[in-house]
Amino acid sequence: MRVHRNEVDGNLKNWNRRMKDDSRSLKNKEDILNPEEHGRHFEALREQRIIELALEHWHNITCLNFVRDDSASGNRIVFTDVDGCASNVGKHPLGEEQLVSLAPECIRLGVIAHEVAHALGFWHEQSRPDRDQFVNVRWENIDKDSKGQFLKVNPDVLIKPSVTFEEDPDDVDNAGVPYDYGSIMHYRSKAFSRYDDLYTITTFVSDYQKTIGQRDQLSFNDIRLMNRIYCSNTCGRNLPCQRGGYTDPRKCDRCRCPDGFTGTYCEQVMPGYGAVCGGKVRVSTGWTRISSPGYPNEFKEGQECSWLLTAPPGYIVEFQFMGEFEMYCKVRHSLCMDYVEIRNSTDFANTGMRYCCYGTPQTRIRSATIDMVVLFRSFYRGGKGFEARARALPANGAWNKWTPWTPCTASCGSCGTRMRTRTCAYGACEGEPMETEVCNTQPCTGMCAQKTEETGECGGFLSLLRGIRCKQ
DSSP states (O other): OEEESSOOTTHHHHHHHHHHHHHHHHHHTGGGSOHHHHHHHHHHHHHHHHHHHHHHHHHHHSSOEEEOOTTOOSSSEEEEOSSSEEEOSSSOTTSOOEEEEEOGGGOSHHHHHHHHHHHTTBOOGGGSTTGGGTEEEOGGGBOGGGGGGGOOOOGGGSBOOTTOSSOOTTTSSOTTOOOOTTOTTSOOTTTTBSSTTOOSEEESSGGGTTTTTOOSSOOHHHHHHHHHHHOTTSSSSOOOOOTTOEEOSSSTTSEEOOTTEESTTSOEEOOOBSSSOOEEEEOOSSOEEEESTTTTSOBOTTOEEEEEEEOOTTEEEEEEEEEEEEEOEEGGGTEESSEEEEEOSSOTTSOOEEEOEESOOOOEEEOSSSEEEEEEEOSSOOBOEEEEEEEEEESSOEEOOOOOOOOOSSSSTTOEEEEEEOOEEESOOOSOSEEEEEEOOSOOSSSOSSOOOOEEEOOGGGGGSTTOEEEO
8 A cells, every 4th residue: 555645536435435346245255155254354344444444534634645556565555463553653764565563452543543643654742852841751660671662762753754765854853743742642641551550651731641642533733743744735825724723735725723613714613513502702800601511410422512711801711620520531541531621822733631530620720821722522421521610810910928938847957948838819920839948057066956758669679569658
């Protein structure tokens, strides 16, 4: 199977028609197949169709076209099942075929799209050279034979396009697309852990923890990166797209929009699906409430709502969950399946913080601009849902005075610390609400007045025991 940049549309239609023909010919052979052979043939056809759908998805959202050619040799993509879910990255340097392994447990649209992305030049998201600004790799929790999976790649080979043989540094970078916690290429929180309950990746902003590791769909930035690498010259002009959208290489007369937005130029908020909900909401200094459909009654599977919360000029949006909260998640993997997603940065194209599972999130979330996007997505199950409130705060807040320092915890020898706090009087305050410092630095006449201890990971044999922490 060869990957081309500019094949004519309709190849997948012919491919689908061929699939139907294969099904009919198989049906005519039913009398000469025993039941076991009959089942294997239909299972093979089912797996082939799922692979086709994954390729068709990449086709529909990029300028790439995939053409089936069983007689071809040399550089092409060949699907097999010899090595679990796996693929090398980018075009084979010697022009040989690129094997994409899909064992039976890998025949899922998201997994196939992930492996095809490897074949087209994508590394894992947490392998980016800038990953240490966003996640912490917990090396001590990784299975010893899998630590190589967490290495960072050289900045010059982050993206290795499949259409060129040479690794030109000008062509093999991240194309200016920022780190994406929601990328289909990101590992989940406990991937390759020594024990099931150990985290191998933690996000520096804790509210992104349940965002990483999804295999349901390509993120907007996954698609944007593929289009920047392969399709930058497909359309004759760039449209004035809003909200982080860009000219769609499949439909050059309109923009491809981030989740939550629609319209020719991404100028509209996406309407509710399966319910009347969402839209643009102007918030003031008083609280405005939003909720999942029917709250406090349960919402239905498949319902979606999108809100754009907008504060007046000179203000930002503050958002807070309240009441009962329930959205389906995979607790074992610390991963949201259904979720409420908050995009509060300056880039609405990037995946936001996803909230799910049980228990009301306690974080008060503030926007970086006058706008905040809230997405409610229920792909798998119905449930209680959420209720939240939002208001406008002055962008330039002011702190109250610091409280007096607390007494020092030791009398001499720099053995102690003291603390003071402050509260934000109004608006969004920059800086920290608490300070600590070492105190009573004069030398002691004897031993320290108070010995300080901390607890941390154990060493030696005790490091093998889960749930044990040692004094240091």
